[in-house]
Amino acid sequence: MPQRSSNQLGVTTLEDISALILQSHDLTETLRNIVTLVAKRMGTEVCSIYLIEEDGETLRLRASKGLSRRAVGKVALKIGEGLTGLAAEQRRVVAIQEPQSHPRYRYFKETGEERFHSFLGIPLFDRKTPIGVIAIQTKATRQFSSEEISALSTIAFQVSSIVVNARLLDSIRLKEEETSRFARELEQTRKSFLNDSRPAGEVREKALRGRVAYPGVVSGLAHVMDEKLGFTDILDEAGVDVGKERERLEAALEKTRIQTIFLEKRVAERLSQDDAAIFHTHLMILEDRGVLEKIHREIDSGHSAPYALKKIFGDYIDAFKRMEDPYLRERAADMEDIGRRLLANLAGQESHVLHLKGPGILVAREILPSDMAALDHEQIRGIVTEAGEQNSHAVIMAKSLGIPALVAVRGALKEVVPDENLILDANSGYLYVAPTQRVIEEYHRLEEDCSREQHKLEEFREQQGRTSDGIRVVLRANIGLISDIDVALRNGANGVGLYRTEFPYMTRASFPDRDEQYHLYRRVVEGFGGQPVTIRTLDIGGDKALPYFSPPREENPFMGWRSVRVSLDNRDIFRTQIEAILMAGQHGPVKMLFPMISSLEEIRACKAVIAEARANLRREGVGFAEEIPLGVMIEVPAAVMLAPQLALEVDFFALGTNDLIQYMLAADRNNPLVNKYYDPLHPAVLGALRQVTRVAKKLEKGLCLCGEMGSDPITFLALVGMGIREFSMPSPFIPRTKALLKTISAREARRASKEILAMADSQQIRAYLQRELKKSG
Numbered sequence: 001m002p003q004r005s006s007n008q009l010g011v012t013t014l015e016d017i018s019a020l021i022l023q024s025h026d027l028t029e030t031l032r033n034i035v036t037l038v039a040k041r042m043g044t045e046v047c048s049i050y051l052i053e054e055d056g057e058t059l060r061l062r063a064s065k066g067l068s069r070r071a072v073g074k075v076a077l078k079i080g081e082g083l084t085g086l087a088a089e090q091r092r093v094v095a096i097q098e099p100q101s102h103p104r105y106r107y108f109k110e111t112g113e114e115r116f117h118s119f120l121g122i123p124l125f126d127r128k129t130p131i132g133v134i135a136i137q138t139k140a141t142r143q144f145s146s147e148e149i150s151a152l153s154t155i156a157f158q159v160s161s162i163v164v165n166a167r168l169l170d171s172i173r174l175k176e177e178e179t180s181r182f183a184r185e186l187e188q189t190r191k192s193f194l195n196d197s198r199p200a201g202e203v204r205e206k207a208l209r210g211r212v213a214y215p216g217v218v219s220g221l222a223h224v225m226d227e228k229l230g231f232t233d234i235l236d237e238a239g240v241d242v243g244k245e246r247e248r249l250e251a252a253l254e255k256t257r258i259q260t261i262f263l264e265k266r267v268a269e270r271l272s273q274d275d276a277a278i279f280h281t282h283l284m285i286l287e288d289r290g291v292l293e294k295i296h297r298e299i300d301s302g303h304s305a306p307y308a309l310k311k312i313f314g315d316y317i318d319a320f321k322r323m324e325d326p327y328l329r330e331r332a333a334d335m336e337d338i339g340r341r342l343l344a345n346l347a348g349q350e351s352h353v354l355h356l357k358g359p360g361i362l363v364a365r366e367i368l369p370s371d372m373a374a375l376d377h378e379q380i381r382g383i384v385t386e387a388g389e390q391n392s393h394a395v396i397m398a399k400s401l402g403i404p405a406l407v408a409v410r411g412a413l414k415e416v417v418p419d420e421n422l423i424l425d426a427n428s429g430y431l432y433v434a435p436t437q438r439v440i441e442e443y444h445r446l447e448e449d450c451s452r453e454q455h456k457l458e459e460f461r462e463q464q465g466r467t468s469d470g471i472r473v474v475l476r477a478n479i480g481l482i483s484d485i486d487v488a489l490r491n492g493a494n495g496v497g498l499y500r501t502e503f504p505y506m507t508r509a510s511f512p513d514r515d516e517q518y519h520l521y522r523r524v525v526e527g528f529g530g531q532p533v534t535i536r537t538l539d540i541g542g543d544k545a546l547p548y549f550s551p552p553r554e555e556n557p558f559m560g561w562r563s564v565r566v567s568l569d570n571r572d573i574f575r576t577q578i579e580a581i582l583m584a585g586q587h588g589p590v591k592m593l594f595p596m597i598s599s600l601e602e603i604r605a606c607k608a609v610i611a612e613a614r615a616n617l618r619r620e621g622v623g624f625a626e627e628i629p630l631g632v633m634i635e636v637p638a639a640v641m642l643a644p645q646l647a648l649e650v651d652f653f654a655l656g657t658n659d660l661i662q663y664m665l666a667a668d669r670n671n672p673l674v675n676k677y678y679d680p681l682h683p684a685v686l687g688a689l690r691q692v693t694r695v696a697k698k699l700e701k702g703l704c705l706c707g708e709m710g711s712d713p714i715t716f717l718a719l720v721g722m723g724i725r726e727f728s729m730p731s732p733f734i735p736r737t738k739a740l741l742k743t744i745s746a747r748e749a750r751r752a753s754k755e756i757l758a759m760a761d762s763q764q765i766r767a768y769l770q771r772e773l774k775k776s777g
């Protein structure tokens, strides 16, 4: 074998393997390249990789340098069979001379193996589970040194992670293919709908359709929020001018530092100092000498600045992701965020977040929590996203800020050019790109109507919600961010009916500690000056993920490990949050709400954690509110059935209709394909709501409906008719709901509700309610 220390051999081979991965297109090609490289570097005639199949029992030859090509993909052995199988079975290195004389030796005709006189096999692992074996063989009899074994072990470790990642990517790719097939079908349906139902020539070609998230009509220039450049977009450039690349890097670093300081300041103002701390970490990374030296070294060896950045940040991200310590693992997200911003600056991409030059319509694929925190809300007149989740951050932000928004607008990023004229008609669900003069005039008129209506609503802000026959209906706000407090107060909310605490968790780099949470909750409680604030415990999972808390991959996340289930399985995190809520309770009327309760055992388990939290605070001598009303979300059908029993455990119910509808009707709340099944007026849903309302009334428990169905006039009428007297909704809906209430008589609504509860057809119900609403004007 070539004279080279095996340590050096391991390291250079690892580097080369990294490079090979970049050149390969799929796992098969990567493995083929690896075996060729390893055989060459180790000076062996054969290097082969066997992977364990899905059955967990069969090892199949997946790549080989030296064995017959025909054997690849064909030769398969059971774990324990042959020397390769022995390495997998016993999970250990197998180094043998004259393998043919070993009792476990097995001959495969296809490979032509008899010529080889030494064998070294090392198992590959995914965590602790064997996933394959890498083996080398030589023609000459050779005793592998411990250094060679150690070098091949290091390589085996890297090959393992390549295989695991590639399998992961494959499964993601499969899912993506499936999704895009659905998307194509959907697009077809949409196209035929557009062609069928619209008079020819009424709109230009570039009229894109979407789903209304918050209504209104606005026009303005497009602020296109490009996706931040990804590391995979960068290719290597050869023969670069080292001096120039270093200068480019310096300029980008400087720009990114300034942006980061700016972001830190802005988030501190809009959210809190604690939320802004993440950007401080980013600044430290930008100043870190170790990181910078490595990037310089890459440039000095002839690579372009973007490539050097990709390489070094990529290495750090991988390394962090592999860490055992969860804190260090979380740093991968920081590296990724800052790396992407640096790349964008290197490539001369304008940062969408920082340069909204004037008011306009934001067009994005999706808006992430950190974007949401940093965006200049004042400049955003409308929001258009390609992503379509009803409950995405963009939707929730748009609603709470009262910004007209359209989601699920396919092709928006492709069709819209920055600074192009747009009309966003979030009443009928259309985005007009570069509209004709005729369309512009028509929409100016609509826009004026809209702002006149807005003006008219001002007077309702300060009034109490009352029906025309004088029945009080309390309208509270759904909030998630500190900036929502102002919006809620401006819209005349009676406190908070639902504080989604997952939002502050989402905008951070790690779990906030007890004090951070306490200060945040305290700010909210004090912000509402004596009005009640219902704080819901963490409701992650489903479609709400935390960047630093990787949930297990689940076939069906909405039916999976989400919400209170996650909290109860992470008792420390749960207790910490409860302690913070109890502490905030000293500063105003706080209620505590548990999401997704489906059994009595769960609410009892939550109460046990409250008892622990109290005992803890008492032991520490920390002040807290002794009496805090407790509530459960009724959002799972089981909770509807168990309402009388649950009522004995708590003080109030919160009707979470967003989830209740999806679970009752088996229709994913975010899936456009089953949108027509997601029907708030389905007789079964109305029956369930009626049932819960009755239980609450009979057992004298509080009841607040906080799902989106409370802000739709038609469903609102039915709910008031059922006797619901407390609603929590996105703040901008509050004044218009008060205005609506003025036109509704509680007596008439009760009569209407009786009528519809006797109907079995939701279309009939809808038509009936529509007529009733019209009658009341």
Ligand code: PEP
Residues within 6 Å of the ligand: 391, 498, 500, 539, 635, 655, 656, 657, 658, 659, 660, 706, 707, 708
């Ligand atoms: C609901 O499910 O109706 C609800 C209010 O909670 P979320 O939308 O946060 O799931």
Ligand code: MG
Residues within 6 Å of the ligand: 595, 635, 656, 658, 659
């Ligand atoms: Mg819910």
